[in-house]
Amino acid sequence: MVTYFYSPSMIVVPLILGITMIVAGIALVGSILGLAFLTFGVVSFAASFAARRQFCVFLYLPGESAAIALYVAVEFLAGVALGFIGGGNIAFDSKAIDWSLVAIAMFGLLLMIDSFLLYRRGFRQDLGKGKKV
Numbered sequence: 001m002v003t004y005f006y007s008p009s010m011i012v013v014p015l016i017l018g019i020t021m022i023v024a025g026i027a028l029v030g031s032i033l034g035l036a037f038l039t040f041g042v043v044s045f046a047a048s049f050a051a052r053r054q055f056c057v058f059l060y061l062p063g064e065s066a067a068i069a070l071y072v073a074v075e076f077l078a079g080v081a082l083g084f085i086g087g088g089n090i091a092f093d094s095k096a097i098d099w100s101l102v103a104i105a106m107f108g109l110l111l112m113i114d115s116f117l118l119y120r121r122g123f124r125q126d127l128g129k130g131k132k133v
Contacts, residue, residue: 011051011071018045019078019111026103052118068118076115082108 086105
């Protein structure tokens with residue numbers, strides 16, 4: 001087996017960029033710019049997921065487990081923020097429901113659930129175990 005060396009920024013930066021671009025794409029859903037943002041956000045998000053899988057497979061180095069912990073924290077905090085922004089605007093705005101806010105709130109909920117499942121399944125269970133090379 002070969003371990004690949006990735007810096008933690010290779011999974012966190014595409015995650016943040018992907019979340020930002022997806023939210024901007026959802027907000028500008030009716031335009032070409034919104035479609036471009038959404039496409040670029042999905043590609044960045046997929047790249048961060050692929051890098052995360054590499055980190056979850058090879059938890060040999062302490063830097064790799066720290067990168068996964070940072071990834072989980074950033075993903076959870078972004079999910080909480082998006083859920084709060086979307087849910088707060090839906091609950092306290094008396095006008096008609098804006099579907100982009102509903103989509104942003106659901107995207108935030110999905111991020112929170114994914115970070116919780118990653119913490120429960122992958123990261124927390126392997127934290128105390130050392131893998132043999």
